[in-house]
Amino acid sequence: MRRAAQPRPVGQKLEEFDAKFDAGEDISEYQEVSKGFRPGWEQKKVNVDIPVWMIDPLDTQARRIRQDFNRIAPNPAFSAIISAC
Structure with a gap:
C-alpha cells in the first residue's frame, strides 16, 4: 500500500x-x-450493435496479434491470459 x-x-x-x-x-x-485522475480517460459503458462483416476482420486481426504475441512471449502464464480473452 x-x-x-x-x-x-x-x-x-x-x-x-x-x-x-x-x-x-x-x-x-x-x-x-490517492485522488488523482486523468482528464479525458473517464470510462462509460455503451452497447453497440455492429454488423458481422465489420467484426470478422477484427477477429482475424486479434488472432494474428495473439499469434505474434505468443511468438514473442511463449511463457505459459501469458498464454493462459491470452487464451482466456
Missing part, C-alpha cells in the same frame, strides 16, 4: 524542491496521488 504524501519538510524552500525535481530525484513522497 502506498503511504500518504508527506508535506514539504519544514525549512525546505520551494527552490530546493524544484532543484530535486529538476535533478531527477524521487519526489513521490511529496505527491498526493
